[in-house]
Amino acid sequence: MAEHIGQRIAARRRARRMTQADLAREAHVSLSMVKACERGVRTPGASTLEAIAAALAVDASRLDTAYTGTSRRVHAALPAISAAIAGYEFALDPPQGPLSRIHSEVDAAVEWRLAAQYGLIASQAPRLLEEALAHLHRADRRCEAARLVVAAARAADAVAYKYGAHDLSARLIDVMRWAAVEVDDPVMSATVAYVQAETFLAARAHRAGQAVLERALDVTPVPRDDLSAATLGALHMRTAVVAARAADPDAAYGHLSEARRLADRIPEDIYLGTAFGPSSVRIHEVALAVSLGRDHIGRALDVARDWSPGDGIPAERRSGFWIEVARAQLWSGNPDEAFESLRTARRHAPQHVRQHPWAREDIGTIRRLKRADAASLTAYAEWIGAV
Structure with missing residues (x-):
């Protein structure tokens, strides 16, 4: 079995025009491990297999058919x-x-x-x-x-x-x-407030989340360097989406504008574990539009028509962009385009897509609408757990 897994790894790597060193670097494993796996000398453990699969933009089950996830x-x-x-x-x-x-x-x-x-x-x-x-x-x-x-x-x-x-x-x-x-550390506290928004998103307590995030913005210091500017901008970015979920478009677009103003002064980068810069703000513009509902999806589609995130953006965020775009496309009556966007999202971060409730919900809807394409849609739906 190890030899077959290694052959699949090597074939996928070559198809993506990656060297063994490229794969080792992207998967955060040693070069000797990649070489040994491809030769069939070693069988990759579950965590190594997942890391290699993520670097190759496939689900691990594509490399090892016995893999259970x-x-x-x-x-x-x-x-x-x-x-x-x-x-x-x-x-x-x-x-x-x-x-x-x-x-x-x-x-x-x-x-x-x-x-x-x-x-x-x-x-x-x-x-x-x-x-x-x-x-x-x-x-x-x-x-x-x-x-x-x-x-x-x-x-x-x-x-x-x-x-x-x-x-x-x-x-x-x-x-x-x-x-x-x-x-x-007020900068660290602002970063924590960014993450705390998950609590309110999970509970769908969007108005409360908006109030808490806006209070955190009020006490965050005036930016004095790229780090503090990125921290404040990311917090505005997150607050914009939560405000959109709270059905407050004026506040949502106001916070997005503040995030964009701060992003224009710094390069796209990772600050305290959060990506921030012009591209991240554009991704959140799509998320905001979809969060506000069907009347705003034209803005999301306009962004996706002219732009998509590059490889410099973290895989999870790239994947999230395409999941949001898929929902906008589905709402606009384009299930074929929505399915292609979900397939793109899967290529970027399969584990993220597999756990995303919107992706699971939307692939189920697309499958009901497109029964003529049942084979490929069913395979995706089975993979994500929608059937």
Whole structure:
């Protein structure tokens, strides 16, 4: 079986015109691992297979037909993540390694989050959380340790939130808020407020979420550098979408305009684990229009007609863009275009698409409308769990 998996990896890699070194870099695995897998000398484990599949923009089951997906492994890891933060306010065990090592490991987890590699995060999150918290309780460099706690908790939260463990997600956000307060860092607090919006989105408490985010904007300092400008801009960007869900178009477009003004002064980049810049604002313009409903989808379609996010944008955000575009296309009476957009979203971040409720809902609708194309639509619907 390993030889067949390796052959599929190599064939897909060549089809995408990637070298083995390219694949190793994109998958965050060693070059020797890629070479060994392709030769059939090693069988990739579940997390390695998922990482390679994400880098090749396919679902892992395309490489290993016996692969059963990430869901079981993720759900098995959730209790360990919960246990890792159960006593977060208290100093328990001492750190097991230097701060520099946990720093590099948390940085890798941030990259996995941006690439929607949830299986990889789930396998490492409990240990990363325990180590980051241990350093915060004992470190002289408390601000750096606090940032690591926030980043590790945010990576774990991506898994909890996407897989429906919303109570655990809320507790992880509490850990983030506590760490930001511990070092009195307003920029970090604004970043945490950005993530906290998930709590209100999950509960569909959009008006309350808008109020909380706008209060966070009021206390966020005036930007003095790219980092603080990006943090404030991202918060405006998130508030715009929540305001749109709260059916407040004036506030939504006002916050989007503020985000765009701040984005125009800085390059597109990753700031404290959040992508921000002109392209990210444009992606959120589509999300805002779709969130406001059918009367606003023309704006989303106009953006998608002339522009699409490039590879410099994190895979999860690129995937989200195409999911939003698919919904606008479906609402406008173009199920064929919507299906193609969902297929594009899957190529960018299959694990993200598979857990996205809109993608599952919309593929079911498209399948009902397009029974003549039942084979390809059914295959996608079965993959995403819509049938």
